Amino acid sequence: MGHGAIRVLVVDDEPMVCAHLRTILGSAEDIEVVDEAHDGAAAVEAVVRHRPDVVLMDLRMPGVDGLAAIERISVLDRPPKVVALTTFDADQYVLRALRSGASGFLVKSTPPEDLIGLVRVAADGHTVLSPVAARRLVAASSDAEAVRERAESLVSRLTDRERDVLACLGGGLSNARIASKLFLSEATVKGYVSRMLVKLGCANRTQAGLIAHDAGLVSR
Structure with a gap:
């Protein structure tokens, strides 16, 4: 081993x-x-x-x-x-x-x-977590309305760029893929993700990705 x-x-x-x-x-x-x-x-x-x-x-x-x-x-x-x-x-x-x-x-x-x-x-x-699975889980959620309002309130604290990065997280993209999609360096993306997790009160990328789905940032 x-x-x-x-x-x-x-x-x-x-x-x-x-x-x-x-x-x-x-x-x-x-x-x-x-x-x-x-x-x-x-x-x-x-x-x-x-x-x-x-x-x-x-x-x-x-x-x-x-x-x-x-x-x-x-x-x-x-x-x-x-x-x-x-x-x-x-x-x-x-x-x-x-x-x-x-x-x-x-x-x-x-x-x-x-x-x-x-x-x-x-x-x-x-x-x-695949984006498809996340979307299905969120769609099946029984308290969808309250969850959506909470997510939108959290997302309103973010800058436009942070929202772009959050949407990518919801799509299951890695830092490298987010960097190439948004024309940023990987180090910059890492910085955005770290700051965003603090602003959203999330323990990890998965929780942030779910907020992106809850707030409707991830296209169907």
Whole structure:
């Protein structure tokens, strides 16, 4: 196992699912599964003990569920990237998980090679969320009107350029792609993203991207 291996914690109340994920991720030379947990409380303890880079978190578990665990993990010092695991992709639990600090989500039926790639993407700090999925989740949200008003109020604090960058985040673009689309340097884009996260009160790019969808900045 390489020194710079991505450390992953797998959380699911079904041991078979954990075993399946361990097998897939263990086949990648740059990924190390450091532990598994079967409920949210054990997941928080395992994060504190192992300091993983990425947590794959099932949302629906008895006792302390994945949502509560994500909320607890996101307030830790230097929290890991949390990717929600779900059985079906229009699950409203997923939207709540993303708003609570998850950096994306995966459907459990994701093909093995895609799963490995997405864990690497999450470890790099990028969003594990397709724009199509984000749009579908936001459209299915039951409190759409209140959410839209809150998002528009937050976005009104941004400069025009920051709004352009935010719309790109909502479209799932990387800093490099935002830079080329808006004719900026990558360093400038990084600066915009950092300032924007502070202004919007967001923990990560995913939360900012959701605000872009909520406020209607991302074209259909």
